[in-house]
Amino acid sequence: MKKLLVLCLVLALSLTMLAGCGKGSGFELALVTDLGTIDDKSFNQGSWEGLKKYATEHNKTYQYYQPSEATNAAYLEAIDLAVKGGAKVIVTPGFLFEVPVYMAQTRYPDVKFVLLDGEPHTEDYATYKTEANTLCILYAEEQAGFMAGYAAVKDGFTKLGFQGGMAVPAVIRYGYGFLQGAEAAAREMGLPEGSISVMYNYSGDFAATPENQARAAGWYQSGTEVIFACGGAVGNSVMAAAEASTGKYVIGVDVDQYAESNTVISSAMKMLGNSVYQALEAYYGNKWDGGKTWVLDVNNDGVGLAMDNARWRSFSKADYDALYKGIKDGTYKINNASDISIADLGLKYVTVTEVAD
Known part of the structure; x- marks a missing residue:
């Protein structure tokens, strides 16, 4: 019984640490990394820092999900996990997510997607489509x-x-x-x-x-x-x-x-952290710009x-x-x-x- 209690306490502590700040069940904000980690000193890290900053300042739960491999199927599986984990907004850093987001945005119409450095399209590039629940961010x-x-x-x-x-x-x-x-x-x-x-x-x-x-x-x-x-x-x-x-x-x-x-x-x-922060501000400020593509430059601290x-x-x-x-x-x-x-x-x-x- 004592072992079971200790195990439960450890699991609870682990979940709290993963969630960062915030209250409520599940993780409201999520980042799906590419195959790298959140300390890759590149897209994953920059995006995670922006998401984490917004979440901690506004008392939102947050989590990241790392795919098992660099394939569209694995990226979609990670997105599925984020949705099951309660994500309202999912940030996907980099053009490798263009195809997975193309599919996920229609699979999960009630979830918002922020796609950095890309725009959703089919695998053969024949069709580009950004749904109203997706915001794309490109850079100058x-x-x-x-x-x-x-x-x-x-x-x-x-x-x-x-x-x-x-x-x-x-x-x-x-x-x-x-x-x-x-x-x-x-x-x-x-x-x-x-x-x-x-x-x-x-x-x-x-x-x-x-x-x-x-x-x-x-x-x-x-x-x-x-x-x-x-x-x-x-x-x-x-x-x-x-x-x-x-x-x-x-x-x-x-x-x-x-x-x-x-x-x-x-x-x-590319000021990735600023970009994610601005997108989350828009979402929570009821100014979501879904279906569109932002091109961030010096005028909005984008580069x-x-x-x-x-x-x-x-x-x-x-x-x-x-x-x-x-x-x-x-x-x-x-x-x-x-x-x-x-x-x-x-x-x-x-x-x-x-x-x-």
Whole structure:
């Protein structure tokens, strides 16, 4: 009997810890992670921090659910568990949830879904449909990339690299923004045309592989000073290459990746926590914007450049504030197209070498 009582107490304590703050039965707010964890220093962590912040401030129960594998079926199973657990709002971080949310939004019409960095569609991409219970949030990646390129050149770097993952629109916008930011900084500094060189590649994956590390190492050996690593775990390969070199740096992506490596000088960020918090504010404030897609940018704190833990040599917070203001007030015009070529950007100060695998 005593053993049974102890077991019940342990289970009750575990459930309380999982729920965080809040009252009532079940977990009102839920996050379904991709295959990673809530401390992945990427989409899962950033989204979880926003959900947790709102929940603790407003006394809501909350929980996260981690799928068993990276498949649509496993993501749907995790969503099913969240619904059974009492979720009223389910946050799904990343484009890998586009198909699962497409199916879940009709299966559970009374549950609200927040889909970050994607829009619901069928597996064959033939049909896109965002139901009234789903809010999609996209980001102005070109603005975040612009900040990274601008800061790198203002900081004195002239030999840059962009290592993208798969050539999907979001990654392309990051890269094109990076090139345009470098161009703007070089022009302001009065540098000669063609004085900024950029090695440019899409690896075709989002994985940490020997091939990705070898490519980055080759760039560093040939003179590249800093690489904007924009491809999930591809960044780990770039960081490993930088760590094996001397005086080489990395610009991270999506969240502040300073803790990943001492070589990370800053990160072009999507303000994921802010996004989730804003979506939950809308839901509980009876301003739910279901059936629509938000595109968050500098005007609503949707993107930024990591400065709190930055390792820039001379680029300061004041420089960043001026840059941010310039993007916000339209001083800097940034092309956000992802279906054009690099040549269409009309670069004069930046020379790009596109590297094919």
